[in-house]
Amino acid sequence: METAYFNGKLLPKDEIKLSPDDRGFLFADGIYEVVRWYEGFFYDMSSHVTRLKRSLRELRINWSEADSFAAFAGNLIKMNNLENQPAMVYLQVTRGAARRSHSFPSPEVPPTVYAYAWGFMPDRNSMETGIKVMLKEDIRWSRCDIKSVALLPNTLSFQEACENGLKECIFIRNGLITEGSHSNIFFVIDNTLFTHPESNHILSGITRKNILRIAQESGIKIREEALQENRIRLIQEAFITNTSAELTPVTELGGNTIGEGVPGPVTKSIRTKFDNEIKALKG
Ligand code: PMP
DSSP, X not given: OOEEEETTEEEEGGGOOOOTTBHHHHHOOEEEEEXXXXXXXXXXXXXXXXXXXXXXXHHTOOOTXXXXXXXXXXXXXXXXXXXXXXXXEEEEEEOOBOSOXXXXXXXXXXXXXXXXXXXXXXXXXXXHHOEEEEEEEOOSOSOTTSOBSOOHHHHHHHXXXXXXXXSOEEEEETTEEEEESSSEEEEEETTEEEEOOSSXXXXXXXXXXXXXXXXXXXXXXXXXXXXXXXXXXXXXXXEEEETTTEEEEEEEETTEXXXXXXXXXXXXXXXXXXHHHHHHHHO
């Protein structure tokens, strides 16, 4: 029996009942977070909690228990017997249930908080050999920095990628490459690592932040600058980052082969350093 977290309690998942008036259901009025469990610890939980609090603040959702996330996420791992395997925990917080109105409920209602955990098999093959990704106009709103559950442009775009046998959809806004439907993207040009700067046009990925730190510690030159679509042919290496895919090389972008069509040396060296960091944390 799967155990989930709902409004302060750990419950059998099938006992959870959500109101049809929940604003998450009616308006996608909520935020989420996803953390990765590495057989013994959550990777950079504190950054996930910081981002969670920021998302809540930006949407003006009052949930005072954000600091309890690490504890109940750990309980979810234990109660679902996931301690000894790669796993993820998903958390969603919505503005709560109230009669449908565009304005916030008045008086305020308690937020709805739901979390669950699942074990998964990392996609080692993609991480080692790389993936092909599509390119498409960024059809999202202008607050991509908020980890909102309103993900329809992301899901539609990713579905299009899947239907074309591709592993991610990378967005272009005003001629600049922003990020993927559920990942950030990095490029290597002449030994310099490029990625879109933090802004309202991308989600500030926790993996992005850690990969930038690792690259910096390794002495790699970094430019947090958006790459113009018309400079794609200059890209020698590319990779995406996110909590589950970690760092995954990109060998084809919008039909353009990247470098030799195999993961490049800068990508591989950052990947190795990331793996070593995980190994050291495992102890
Ligand atoms: N951008 C978007 C749009 C995402 O959905 C994600 C994954 N949540 C990321 C970037 C990567 O973020 P993280 O490294 O924190 O998983």
